Amino acid sequence: MNLPIIDLSGYLNPESPEDRERVIAQVRDASRQYGFFQVRGHGVPPSLQHDLIRSMGNLFSLPKEEKLQMSFLKNPCRRGYEAAGMSLREGDPLPDAKECFYIARDDPIIELSGFYGPNLWPNLPTEDFRDPVWKYYEQTSELGKTIWSILLEGLGQPPSLVEKFAHRAIVPMKMIRYPPQSTTLPGQFGIGAHTDFGGVTILFQQTGKDGLEVWHEGKETWIEVPALEDVYVINCGDMIQRWSGGRYKSARHRVINKSQGERLSCATFWHGDINSTNPLNPDDLNSETVGQLLVKRFRNQYSMTKESIAQVGAA
Numbered sequence: 001m002n003l004p005i006i007d008l009s010g011y012l013n014p015e016s017p018e019d020r021e022r023v024i025a026q027v028r029d030a031s032r033q034y035g036f037f038q039v040r041g042h043g044v045p046p047s048l049q050h051d052l053i054r055s056m057g058n059l060f061s062l063p064k065e066e067k068l069q070m071s072f073l074k075n076p077c078r079r080g081y082e083a084a085g086m087s088l089r090e091g092d093p094l095p096d097a098k099e100c101f102y103i104a105r106d107d108p109i110i111e112l113s114g115f116y117g118p119n120l121w122p123n124l125p126t127e128d129f130r131d132p133v134w135k136y137y138e139q140t141s142e143l144g145k146t147i148w149s150i151l152l153e154g155l156g157q158p159p160s161l162v163e164k165f166a167h168r169a170i171v172p173m174k175m176i177r178y179p180p181q182s183t184t185l186p187g188q189f190g191i192g193a194h195t196d197f198g199g200v201t202i203l204f205q206q207t208g209k210d211g212l213e214v215w216h217e218g219k220e221t222w223i224e225v226p227a228l229e230d231v232y233v234i235n236c237g238d239m240i241q242r243w244s245g246g247r248y249k250s251a252r253h254r255v256i257n258k259s260q261g262e263r264l265s266c267a268t269f270w271h272g273d274i275n276s277t278n279p280l281n282p283d284d285l286n287s288e289t290v291g292q293l294l295v296k297r298f299r300n301q302y303s304m305t306k307e308s309i310a311q312v313g314a315a
């Protein structure tokens, strides 16, 4: 069983109205059946993908002490470094083997529980990390916005709704390194089974480094997702499942590094403006905002103070 691969160029550069309609239908069907799909023709230049992988290599090769000084647990905006073993999901016997580095929107002032604020950058020459990573971030954010507009159209909403939803959109990006599976403990996952909790996830897998598996509810089986060159994996998070009334699924997934050496990947989580309500169904009587839904999930995972939770109106 394979995930569908959808060519987005029919939406981004249509030669006829049918091209767009076809992509919208393909994305809708895949999101309904799997909650996941792969895409080509996405518009993120391969050179930026390669530069990202090179930059991630530079970051993760820094000495452990230097990485730990950038710990995201000490950062008011949850930017920076997460070491292997820091992430343990309820029900999992062992913590994830992965290590990560987080960036997000770059704002000069810390606001709203650190959803807005400045990034933390490693002490590397800008051309070896910051510049290429930021260029990549901007392109992948653009792709996230495109996917949202396709999802909106798939449920009969005007794509223009995405403009308001994208105002100061919350878009964290997580760069991930999985150690070789042979160096992990028996029964330890790269990342244990979970659903993503927000909007759209845009995942880049280092070419040839397989490891991602997606749970298919109906068939009760794990679908392996190959790490193909210049192909992205897209999935819907819990907020989308909820807001679409279950028409788009948020599927469980996990990573077991199947490659010989380490495996790099990068996930961009495109959530939307913190004060926005449900754009997939503007008649939704439930007026929960992006910020409120994110805080609900975040507060279990990170230490957030009562004051900071109150700031996003999710006491």
Ligand SMILES: O=C(O)CCC(=O)C(=O)O
Residues within 6 Å of the ligand: 174, 176, 191, 196, 203, 205, 211, 212, 253, 254, 255, 265, 266, 267
């Ligand atoms: O690295 C991957 O392939 C998946 C990462 C993931 O699921 C996540 O970060 O939420």
Ligand SMILES: [Fe+2]
Residues within 6 Å of the ligand: 194, 195, 196, 253
């Ligand atoms: Fe995930």
